[in-house]
Amino acid sequence: MATIRDVAQLAGVSIATVSRVLNDSSRVRASTRQRVWAAFDDLDFSPNGAARSLTTRRTNVLGVLLPDLYGEFFSEVIRGIDLAARREGLHTLVSSAHAETQTILSAARSMRGRIDGAIVMAPDASTAEAIHRIRDRFPLVLLNARFEVPGCSSISIANLEGAHEVVKHLLRLGHEPIAILKGPSGNIDAEERLRGYRRALEEAGVEHDPTLELAGDFTESSGYRAAGEILRHPRRPTAVFAANDSMAMGLICSLENMGIDVPRAVAVAGFDDVAIARFLTPPLTTAHVDAYRLGERAVALLLTALSDPEAAQKHETLPCPLVIRETCGAHHVWESGRVFAVRRTKEGE
Amino acid sequence: MATIRDVAQLAGVSIATVSRVLNDSSRVRASTRQRVWAAFDDLDFSPNGAARSLTTRRTNVLGVLLPDLYGEFFSEVIRGIDLAARREGLHTLVSSAHAETQTILSAARSMRGRIDGAIVMAPDASTAEAIHRIRDRFPLVLLNARFEVPGCSSISIANLEGAHEVVKHLLRLGHEPIAILKGPSGNIDAEERLRGYRRALEEAGVEHDPTLELAGDFTESSGYRAAGEILRHPRRPTAVFAANDSMAMGLICSLENMGIDVPRAVAVAGFDDVAIARFLTPPLTTAHVDAYRLGERAVALLLTALSDPEAAQKHETLPCPLVIRETCGAHHVWESGRVFAVRRTKEGE
DNA sequence: TTGTAAGCGTTATCAA
DNA sequence: TTGATAACGCTTACAA
Numbered sequence: 001m002a003t004i005r006d007v008a009q010l011a012g013v014s015i016a017t018v019s020r021v022l023n024d025s026s027r028v029r030a031s032t033r034q035r036v037w038a039a040f041d042d043l044d045f046s047p048n049g050a051a052r053s054l055t056t057r058r059t060n061v062l063g064v065l066l067p068d069l070y071g072e073f074f075s076e077v078i079r080g081i082d083l084a085a086r087r088e089g090l091h092t093l094v095s096s097a098h099a100e101t102q103t104i105l106s107a108a109r110s111m112r113g114r115i116d117g118a119i120v121m122a123p124d125a126s127t128a129e130a131i132h133r134i135r136d137r138f139p140l141v142l143l144n145a146r147f148e149v150p151g152c153s154s155i156s157i158a159n160l161e162g163a164h165e166v167v168k169h170l171l172r173l174g175h176e177p178i179a180i181l182k183g184p185s186g187n188i189d190a191e192e193r194l195r196g197y198r199r200a201l202e203e204a205g206v207e208h209d210p211t212l213e214l215a216g217d218f219t220e221s222s223g224y225r226a227a228g229e230i231l232r233h234p235r236r237p238t239a240v241f242a243a244n245d246s247m248a249m250g251l252i253c254s255l256e257n258m259g260i261d262v263p264r265a266v267a268v269a270g271f272d273d274v275a276i277a278r279f280l281t282p283p284l285t286t287a288h289v290d291a292y293r294l295g296e297r298a299v300a301l302l303l304t305a306l307s308d309p310e311a312a313q314k315h316e317t318l319p320c321p322l323v324i325r326e327t328c329g330a331h332h333v334w335e336s337g338r339v340f341a342v343r344r345t346k347e348g349e
Numbered sequence: 350m351a352t353i354r355d356v357a358q359l360a361g362v363s364i365a366t367v368s369r370v371l372n373d374s375s376r377v378r379a380s381t382r383q384r385v386w387a388a389f390d391d392l393d394f395s396p397n398g399a400a401r402s403l404t405t406r407r408t409n410v411l412g413v414l415l416p417d418l419y420g421e422f423f424s425e426v427i428r429g430i431d432l433a434a435r436r437e438g439l440h441t442l443v444s445s446a447h448a449e450t451q452t453i454l455s456a457a458r459s460m461r462g463r464i465d466g467a468i469v470m471a472p473d474a475s476t477a478e479a480i481h482r483i484r485d486r487f488p489l490v491l492l493n494a495r496f497e498v499p500g501c502s503s504i505s506i507a508n509l510e511g512a513h514e515v516v517k518h519l520l521r522l523g524h525e526p527i528a529i530l531k532g533p534s535g536n537i538d539a540e541e542r543l544r545g546y547r548r549a550l551e552e553a554g555v556e557h558d559p560t561l562e563l564a565g566d567f568t569e570s571s572g573y574r575a576a577g578e579i580l581r582h583p584r585r586p587t588a589v590f591a592a593n594d595s596m597a598m599g600l601i602c603s604l605e606n607m608g609i610d611v612p613r614a615v616a617v618a619g620f621d622d623v624a625i626a627r628f629l630t631p632p633l634t635t636a637h638v639d640a641y642r643l644g645e646r647a648v649a650l651l652l653t654a655l656s657d658p659e660a661a662q663k664h665e666t667l668p669c670p671l672v673i674r675e676t677c678g679a680h681h682v683w684e685s686g687r688v689f690a691v692r693r694t695k696e697g698e
Numbered sequence: 699t700t701g702t703a704a705g706c707g708t709t710a711t712c713a714a
Numbered sequence: 715t716t717g718a719t720a721a722c723g724c725t726t727a728c729a730a
Contacts, residue, residue: 032715051707
């Protein structure tokens with residue numbers, strides 16, 4: 001592989017000049033530049049990134065640490081990050097499957113000298129310590145973290161408010177009792193959505209019933225399995241708020257297999273608004289999460305932290321607007337100037 | 350940030366010794382090693398990757414060049430790559446949105462010195478030139494390429510065979526005529542799947558009818574839009590092979606909105622077996638693509654190319670087995686020792 | 699077992 | 715406008 005030394009020799013100049021041409025610092029005569037360019041072409045030269053970043057202390061690479069890469073959410077986040085990064089001429093170094101303190105720490109270690117900063121997603125409680133410890137290695141942006149870390153910017157989604165809206169919607173349609181299919185405990189999204197559910201019920205004056213809070217783990221199959229428990233419940237719920245779309249889909253699938261009509265017999269709402277939600281039969285009512293934008297904004301935050309390390313850390317929250325489709329009732333009606341879905345006749349009524 | 354020099358000073362040894370401890374070359378006395386380790390901890394030291402790879406000519410990073418990052422397929426490929434890479438202690442540098450020769454070339458350039466090799470996905474015809482030109486920069490593995498490049502290993506999926514099986518399945522159920530909803534022209538997957546469709550029909554002695562080959566572009570909405578054309582066709586097809594699941598889903602959704610029963614009135618088959626396929630109503634019959642495994646195998650191929658650059662390039666093909674669900678007919682029956690789906694009574698029969 | 703010193707391919711600081 | 719040359723942080727002969 002050709003180096004600037006080879007180029008210099010071929011072009012009959014010093015390596016310093018080659019470097020100047022490379023970084024187009026203007027102090028190079030046009031004719032010399034031409035010769036150097038020609039040599040670049042001849043040797044098919046491209047500068048070595050490692051060598052470059054050793055002197056400049058700049059890698060032009062953004063690190064991304066994620067707990068997993070599975071599913072639409074993560075892939076959209078990465079897409080948002082990568083595209084935003086490329087717009088700024090930066091590359092993206094991903095590393096997934098970092099749920100525990102140890103792995104997140106060693107991943108951050110091994111990224112030392114290869115990245116300028118990192119976007120870290122830490123939805124679990126246990127990762128706080130790890131983040132505190134890598135904080136001084138390079139600028140960090142926290143994605144959906146459950147804690148604020150001094151000196152780090154962060155961005156998250158409006159889980160609580162979104163869930164609150166979903167459940168208020170269910171309430172407005174006259175549902176009672178309303179169950180929740182929870183996400184994994186310890187997961188920030190799951191917990192915030194649960195809080196949103198509780199708050200909406202509390203505000204409506206509905207008494208808290210813990211038996212209506214069903215265990216789930218965000219997987220389709222946990223949604224599938226929950227159907228039985230819902231139907232057998234002594235106070236059989238007329239609506240279920242699944243803490244994410246995957247569980248909502250598994251639940252609906254199972255319900256329909258058992259001959260239970262959604263939404264007539266049981267209404268179901270989800271959270272995430274995955275791409276497929278609108279194509280389900282019936283189309284899923286859910287709260288929209290803009291994962292792409294989340295990644296995009298994270299890059300923006302990291303960029304400002306990079307350019308001005310002294311700047312105050314910022315915290316952004318992305319709204320999760322309610323998307324009314326058909327799993328909670330198909331009819332729509334105007335009410336106080338807005339469209340609301342209205343509950344279908346109940347089965348057997 | 351601490352360097353080995355700081356560590357050496359604190360531990361009272363030379364930088365060479367620190368380096369030896371870092372790479373645990375055995376020639377270090379146990380007590381010395383302890384002192385160095387202690388210094389590592391004290392200074393919270395971790396070695397600079399750029400400096401390291403400058404001397405070793407090894408970055409321990411794999412590059413990934415993709416045309417896009419959108420959708421389940423790409424995210425699964427990346428997941429397979431990243432996890433396989435991490436198992437080997439390697440990082441993954443992704444760069445997406447490389448459809449054109451120019452961008453793929455400049456991305457490869459800018460990765461020089463930051464990666465040991467790359468996995469490149471080039472499903473479009475136009476990228477051949479770019480790949481030939483980056484081939485000598487570092488070892489390459491081609492993902493789903495439409496051409497073989499001397500010196501590069503490659504891996505792809507059995508598009509033709511998979512499509513062939515899907516259409517044979519439709520044929521076996523007695524469908525006639527069978528339409529295809531094509532993917533974007535120039536895309537290798539789309540073209541191979543079309544060939545599989547044609548071959549199956551040809552083998553069955555069905556005369557080729559170009560009007561049954563409908564334009565599509567792999568998006569849900571193109572599937573949605575195709576419904577009208579199918580229903581208005583003078584020889585209205587009883588089955589449609591959509592070249593991917595997205596289009597199949599759009600099509601089914603549109604068909605059902607128009608009150609057309611799937612599979613009774615029109616059967617639909619897809620390709621990809623996306624995660625949601627089994628949860629659709631009715632569950633989608635399709636050909637399974639193991640994107641995760643594709644990424645995983647690509648890493649394995651790259652690794653062998655890395656460890657032995659002289660080794661013969663390898664070419665792998667991942668099978669795409671038919672997954673029979675319900676969009677082509679719900680009944681199943683034993684026939685010559687295997688399960689086949691049997692066509693439901695036709696609407697109005 | 700340890701230390702010295704020469705790179706690795708750049709950029710950056712001086713002089714010229 | 716150019717050219718020497720010293721970093722950058724590490725690995726690796728070669729010596730001790």
